[in-house]
């Protein structure tokens with residue numbers, strides 16, 4: 001079986017990517033590799049942060065490293081929370097706080113619903129400290145005013161993808177993993193990794 005390190009500490013991302021890749025890969029992430037650094041995400045774009053994370057990990061891990069930098073862009077907020085999605089409310093990974101802040105911002109921004117938005121995901125594959133491939137995925141939809149559904153993570157309970165009635169928090173993991181920003185980047189990454 002081939003080894004792939006996902007340069008993330010976010011177990012939700014790892015679980016989704018593992019399900020998308022299937023049984024051919026032995027997938028691990030930074031939670032089981034304390035020797036691998038998680039660098040500061042100093043980039044101003046998803047792609048830049050994806051490269052930073054993949055390259056840092058692949059300097060110490062032999063084999064392919066895949067990173068995922070992702071987030072939600074809301075048009076009424078000029079693209080926020082964007083690359084700041086994980087620490088929008090001030091504490092990294094405070095999902096409930098981030099959703100609450102998003103609701104506050106949207107209720108006070110003056111823009112009428114529907115609030116158009118998209119999830120974006122940039123992925124980088126690195127080997128020996130160098131990025132060797134990059135991929136991009138997005139899914140368009142709208143943010144709603146009340147949370148619905150307990151599945152997924154992050155902003156899932158507030159996002160309804162185009163063509164569906166349910167939020168990512170209400171849709172099954174199987175459905176989310178077919179149409180999400182991560183799935184769309186991963187379709188391309190999977191083809192690259194299989195070569």
Ligand code: ITT
Pocket residue numbers: 007008009010013041068069070071072085086093095098119152153154155156168180182
């Ligand atoms: P790593 O940097 O360790 O990979 P992270 O969670 O900090 O983990 P990011 O910096 O890429 O990752 O921030 C991603 C944030 O965007 C995440 O914390 C969520 O708030 C949001 N997000 C990304 N993908 C999402 C998804 O599929 N569903 C809901 N929210 C998502």
